[in-house]
Amino acid sequence: MRYQFKFRPYQRRFLRSLTTNHGKWDIREGIILRLTNESGKLGWGEIAPISWFGSETLEQALDFCRQLPVEITDEIIFSIPDELPACQFGFESACGSEFFSMPNAPYPMPHAQSFSGLLPSGKAALNQWKTLWQKGYRTFKWKIGVNAIADELEIFESLIHTLPASTKLRLDANGGLTYEEANLWLRTCDNLKANPELPLEIEFIEQPLPVEQFQQMLELSTSYETAIALDESVATLGQLAACYQQGWRGIFVIKPGIVGSPSRLRKFCHQYQIDTVFSSVFETAIARQAALQLAAELSQNNRAVGFGIDHFFEQEETWFQSLWNDL
Numbered sequence: 179m180r181y182q183f184k185f186r187p188y189q190r191r192f193l194r195s196l197t198t199n200h201g202k203w204d205i206r207e208g209i210i211l212r213l214t215n216e217s218g219k220l221g222w223g224e225i226a227p228i229s230w231f232g233s234e235t236l237e238q239a240l241d242f243c244r245q246l247p248v249e250i251t252d253e254i255i256f257s258i259p260d261e262l263p264a265c266q267f268g269f270e271s272a273c274g275s276e277f278f279s280m281p282n283a284p285y286p287m288p289h290a291q292s293f294s295g296l297l298p299s300g301k302a303a304l305n306q307w308k309t310l311w312q313k314g315y316r317t318f319k320w321k322i323g324v325n326a327i328a329d330e331l332e333i334f335e336s337l338i339h340t341l342p343a344s345t346k347l348r349l350d351a352n353g354g355l356t357y358e359e360a361n362l363w364l365r366t367c368d369n370l371k372a373n374p375e376l377p378l379e380i381e382f383i384e385q386p387l388p389v390e391q392f393q394q395m396l397e398l399s400t401s402y403e404t405a406i407a408l409d410e411s412v413a414t415l416g417q418l419a420a421c422y423q424q425g426w427r428g429i430f431v432i433k434p435g436i437v438g439s440p441s442r443l444r445k446f447c448h449q450y451q452i453d454t455v456f457s458s459v460f461e462t463a464i465a466r467q468a469a470l471q472l473a474a475e476l477s478q479n480n481r482a483v484g485f486g487i488d489h490f491f492e493q494e495e496t497w498f499q500s501l502w503n504d505l
Contacts, residue, residue: 181213181221181273183250185243187236190462192490197299199323199354200230206460206491207236209243213250213272223272224465226435227264231459232413233436234262256439263414263438270440271468293317294348294455295486299324301333307341310486317346317381317482322363323354331366338370343377346482350384353410357394360386367404381481382429385409389417392424399428407431407455414438415446422450431484434469435459447476457484460491 189207196203211223225243229235242265246254255269295315297303303320310318320337322330334349341347355363360383367380382405387395389411399406407429412418415438418430430452436459437443447454456473458466466485473483 179215179252179273181215181250183246183248184212186210187240188462190491192460193492194298194490196460196490197324198321198350199352208461208465209236209239209268210462210464211243211268211272213269215273221272221274222464223268223270223468224435224461225264225268226459226461226465228433228436228459231410231433231436232417233264238262239265256441258439260414260416260438264436266439267435267437267468268465271465274440274468292482293486294319294346294482294484296484296490297321300330304333304336304340307337310489311342315486316344317348317486319348319350319384319484321352322349323351323359323386327355327359327362331362334366338376338378338380341378345378346381347378348381348384348407350409351386353385353388355386357387357391360394360398364398364402364404364406368402371403380404382407384431385411392421392426396425399426405429409433409457412437415442419446422452427453429453429455429481431455431457433457433459434472435461435465440468440472443472444476451478453479453481455481455484458487460487 187207187209189205191205192203208224208226211225213221215221225239227233227236227239239262242262252273255273258266258269293315294317295310297306297318297320299321307318349363363383363386367383370376370380384407386398386406392411395406405428408421408426409431412421412430413433413436418437432454434440434456454477456469456477470485
């Protein structure tokens, strides 16, 4: 199949800075792709790299797009190198069988209960959850490893006694804990799980240690009742396969926008039946649609997907309209 190819870079400012162990993030940058097939149908894709998480840089993705001819083929798309995983996802999504017209409004989302809502780090979480609860969210993710552990544990104590019964809470360290701190968090969560008076569920701690401390995370995963999920450690398909081969049988957080080839991801998940949580990279509705289709197909254990991030941006309708006009 041959396609006429166009692309356009974009920038979207967060309504409030996103703070993680990696630092502050103020502007989401990416690239929108448009492919027109031989029948005149349009396919849209998005490259949304996060270089500090393991993907290529935005500039590397732009360089790749700039060197492509105006007309490209399936052969070109399916030979994109593994060093460009966000490009692999964007181009494969655009040339998939589901060609679609550009939406006039954001892609309709499933009910909020099937989504995990992202809370801000620090004390702001103590109020933000209420807004998300009113929108229907029942699973929340809170960033830890950002402030002093004593302060975070104090806020955590308040948070767990404030959240309603039946809530699921995920703690995301982004690799920012020491081994001692990870043990302390896991012990704290295990003690809570043993308390029958606390109806809320601590679902897992996400990426407690840096990527290079995989063996320690493997050890911790067998030492505590509280589950551990890998995130930064499995950012790309190569990392995903390597962690599985080294014995990880816990939860894998998959960010479709940067993991790489959707077709190869499908093959891996079908072959090994891994326990997955699909998660956002703060993409627009274009990449989100493709990512949610993968999540619907490949999720095994009915875990809420980590796409509850709309409250970090302005409404997409106006922003999209100007983008489409340029393409």
